Amino acid sequence: MQFQFQPIHTIQDADNKKIILSSLLLFTIIFLIIILSFGNKNEITISCTGDILFDRGVKIKLNAYGYDYPYKNVLEVLKKSDLTIGNLECPLTSAGTPVYKRSDLIFKGDTKNAKELKAAGFDVLNLANNHSMDQGREGLLNTMKALKDNNIAVVGAGLNKKDSHKPVFVTRGGVKIGILSYSCFPAEGYIFDSEMADICHFDENLLKEEIVKAKKDCDFLMVFFHHGNEYDFYPSEIQKKYSHTAIDNGADIVVGNHPHVLQGAEKYNGGYIFYSLGNFIFDRQAPFGTNETIILNLTLKNKKLSEIDAIPVKIIECQPTLSNDKSNVEILNNFIRHSEGMGVNFKIEENIIKIK
Numbered sequence: 001m002q003f004q005f006q007p008i009h010t011i012q013d014a015d016n017k018k019i020i021l022s023s024l025l026l027f028t029i030i031f032l033i034i035i036l037s038f039g040n041k042n043e044i045t046i047s048c049t050g051d052i053l054f055d056r057g058v059k060i061k062l063n064a065y066g067y068d069y070p071y072k073n074v075l076e077v078l079k080k081s082d083l084t085i086g087n088l089e090c091p092l093t094s095a096g097t098p099v100y101k102r103s104d105l106i107f108k109g110d111t112k113n114a115k116e117l118k119a120a121g122f123d124v125l126n127l128a129n130n131h132s133m134d135q136g137r138e139g140l141l142n143t144m145k146a147l148k149d150n151n152i153a154v155v156g157a158g159l160n161k162k163d164s165h166k167p168v169f170v171t172r173g174g175v176k177i178g179i180l181s182y183s184c185f186p187a188e189g190y191i192f193d194s195e196m197a198d199i200c201h202f203d204e205n206l207l208k209e210e211i212v213k214a215k216k217d218c219d220f221l222m223v224f225f226h227h228g229n230e231y232d233f234y235p236s237e238i239q240k241k242y243s244h245t246a247i248d249n250g251a252d253i254v255v256g257n258h259p260h261v262l263q264g265a266e267k268y269n270g271g272y273i274f275y276s277l278g279n280f281i282f283d284r285q286a287p288f289g290t291n292e293t294i295i296l297n298l299t300l301k302n303k304k305l306s307e308i309d310a311i312p313v314k315i316i317e318c319q320p321t322l323s324n325d326k327s328n329v330e331i332l333n334n335f336i337r338h339s340e341g342m343g344v345n346f347k348i349e350e351n352i353i354k355i356k
Contacts, residue, residue: 108135309352
């Protein structure tokens, strides 16, 4: 009779291999769980601001105190959000030819501002407004390059009409967010050419089609309009018409700019409309209310809008500033008053408006 003996060290080697393989498998599973949890957060936040200017009085402050000066009192909000969007109300360029309009309304900012915008947390800047073309097409192209060089996406402008009407898509936490932006004002001080670089001019014939198409390609759609009457606290009928059209055709939220004051909000057909966020980084303007604004904070949970906060901001010496004094109460009360009759429910909690 013959006996075969397996060496003890061979059995131990096999056991060690099993332990190593099991450990590697466990490590891989944990690693994948961590990666997936970061890539698909159940909840994300989006912040929107009003008009941003880097000329006139703001430029004086920048030269005196540095290019990071405007953001110092709001960084805690802007950088905390997963996506921050603003309306850039001037070209960033060292070149370009001023267009033909009132010289005191032709703006120009330094390209250095692009770096500080990114450092402050801005991810997307809207160029569909009546000042992006102040330094002509060269100025617009330089602005787009400066922003893109600093990893800031541009919406509402392009190399031609077709390009300017394209939506921007941004993915955060597994949520695909679509952004469209339109200027409702005609070309000002220059000749429009559909084959050349320009902002996105509103075209009523294209609005429905573009919104429907964009909504099919994203989870949450935002539409921005540069519209309304300056210094008017209430939206015009035209503002209401096109904002309603946007919601009716798939927009989840509509945000407006141009009036330089904070207008009211409306709940309409399952969506929300913020007709004007007013100024954000801006110098002092004479009309009442031009130094009052909000940072609009949107919370998306499971790809749906779950919470809206309006954070009151006072513009002091060209700096948007968070504070807890009586001016905050005034800003919030004014915002609520200007929203009366538009279906929005408000609740003030710790100097922030909760909107439902």
